[in-house]
Amino acid sequence: MEKIAVLGAGSWGTALAIVLADNGHQVRLWGHRPEQITEINHSHTNEKYLPGIELPTNIIGYSSIEESLEGTNTIVLAVPTKAIREVLNQVSAKLKHSITIVHVSKGIEPDSLLRISEIIELEMPGHMLEAVVVLSGPSHAEEVSRRHITTVTASSLNMEKAEYIQDLFINQHFRVYTNPDVIGVEIGGALKNIIALAAGISDGLGYGDNAKAALITRGLAEIARLGSKIGGNPLTFSGLTGIGDLIVTCTSIHSRNWRAGNLLGKGHKLEEVLENMGMVVEGVRTTKAAQQLSEKYGVKMPITEALYQVLFNGQSPKDAVDSLMTRGKTHEMEDLVNIMDNRSF
């Protein structure tokens, strides 16, 4: 049994706290809103983020980050990408020993274009950081908290630590694999949110399953194109953190990204959609970051580009779809065509 601090008491931090509590660990769930921590400790619920779910009693809520860190050697960092630096600054100011950080956020920082493991390595003093592990895969909090079957991947450059985290989380409902390809895992997890927004828009506009299948398949192609260009292993994109997460996020009503896209497709304004969601929609900022990455690396990402025009340049969703469908014709597999062209028969 371990003492584990879960930092971030939103839907995903709370669902992961339940998995760890089910495995018999002492879980300290830190949140920055004291009234929410009181609810967690007195009613064993977190109604705003996981309505109707009873929390195990070995989850204790903390509103002091310092107290939540005492005697722990593992932190699960479960706040939106936007809040990562701020929370890490609080951790490094209060921490008195070294720790392993498991991050579970799916985003890329616009402008700096850093992945989350890179931000952690920058913000945490080296002597305090034993390892960074990413936990990612097709996993909605609403289902995990109900112990529905889920599979995810723990990824780290330090495979011993990845296996340690695998052991902490794995149980009969929650199966954890490992993968050493941190870049591929983080890029797949972050960029699938862009495609889920686009899939929601497509559904909101009234397009059907053909369009959804096209978005998932061509979305994966552009995620893999960018991801392998910046050092991810192409095989990772056909795994849980690539196609797996893309499928669940583009097809599930639980997905905040899909739901936001759906409302945009139905004609609602972005500000209004984000205000009413009440939870983080990571894909919006990630679209900006991915658009910047695609320009930096010269990688074609037409779906990302189209979504960028809708989110940041006021293009209508219908016009964005039209421009995607009428752009210059291309091969499905450019690399394959190049190989075949160079082969002498």
Ligand SMILES: NC(=O)C1=CN([C@@H]2O[C@H](COP(=O)(O)OP(=O)(O)OC[C@H]3O[C@@H](n4cnc5c(N)ncnc54)[C@H](OP(=O)(O)O)[C@@H]3O)[C@@H](O)[C@H]2O)C=CC1
């Ligand atoms: N929900 C899911 O099913 C999954 C989510 N993820 C990823 O997990 C990450 C977290 O998402 P999720 O839990 O869903 O988001 P939610 O919106 O459900 O919760 C976010 C939590 O973080 C808190 N928070 C925000 N900013 C700060 C801050 N500066 N300091 C402290 N706490 C802060 C929020 O507090 P407040 O209540 O005050 O806003 C809230 O408790 C995202 O990157 C998401 O992509 C990954 C897999 C599954």
Ligand SMILES: O=C(CO)COP(=O)(O)O
């Ligand atoms: O990452 C997720 C599922 O794997 C959650 O997706 P949403 O943020 O779109 O709800």
